Amino acid sequence: MTTHPASITFHAAREEDTPAFIALRxxxxxxxxxxERLAEVGITADSWADMMRSGSLPGHVCHDDGQLAGYCFGARDTGEIVVLALLPQFEGQGIGKTLLDRVMADLRAQGHQRLFLGCSSDPASRSYGFYRYLGWTATGETDKYGDDVLEFMFNTET
Known part of the structure; x- marks a missing residue:
C-alpha cells in the first residue's frame, strides 16, 4: 500500500469541482x-457534473493542501476508466495508482469483473508502462482515438 504525506488527501469527486477538473485536464x-477541445467533443463542466449527479461517472480526486492534484473517473455502466489525470509535479508519488485503485474498486462494486481503457500505443509514453505494470493487458483492439484498448480482469477468487 502506498503511503502519502499528510498534505495529500483523497475523496470522492464532487460535482461542484468540475470546472477545476476541466482546467487540470x-x-x-x-x-x-x-x-475548448473538450467542449468540441461535448465535455463541459455542466455535462461532467450532470454525469456525476446521475451516478454514471463515479470518480475520486486528490488534493495537496487544498490544491487539486489529480483525478480519476470511470463509467459505471460499461466499466471503462474514462480519465486519469495528474498535474506533472505530482507524478511518481503513487497518487495516480491510488486514484485508479479507488475507481476500480467502485466499478468492481457495481459488478464489473472486467474493466477497460484506451492507452497510448507509444512505449515512450508514461501511460504505456504505467497501466501494464499494474496488470492491464492489451486486447489487440484500438479505440476511436487510435489508442490501444487495455483490459483488467479481477481475480474472481478474491
Whole structure:
C-alpha cells in the first residue's frame, strides 16, 4: 500500500469541482486536452457534473493542501476508466495508482469483473508502462482515438 504525506488527501469527486477538473485536464504532461477541445467533443463542466449527479461517472480526486492534484473517473455502466489525470509535479508519488485503485474498486462494486481503457500505443509514453505494470493487458483492439484498448480482469477468487 502506498503511503502519502499528510498534505495529500483523497475523496470522492464532487460535482461542484468540475470546472477545476476541466482546467487540470489541460495541464497534464502527456495527452493534455484544452477546455475548448473538450467542449468540441461535448465535455463541459455542466455535462461532467450532470454525469456525476446521475451516478454514471463515479470518480475520486486528490488534493495537496487544498490544491487539486489529480483525478480519476470511470463509467459505471460499461466499466471503462474514462480519465486519469495528474498535474506533472505530482507524478511518481503513487497518487495516480491510488486514484485508479479507488475507481476500480467502485466499478468492481457495481459488478464489473472486467474493466477497460484506451492507452497510448507509444512505449515512450508514461501511460504505456504505467497501466501494464499494474496488470492491464492489451486486447489487440484500438479505440476511436487510435489508442490501444487495455483490459483488467479481477481475480474472481478474491
Amino acid at each position: 489541460g495541464k497534464t504532461r502527456e495527452n493534455a486536452v484544452s477546455k
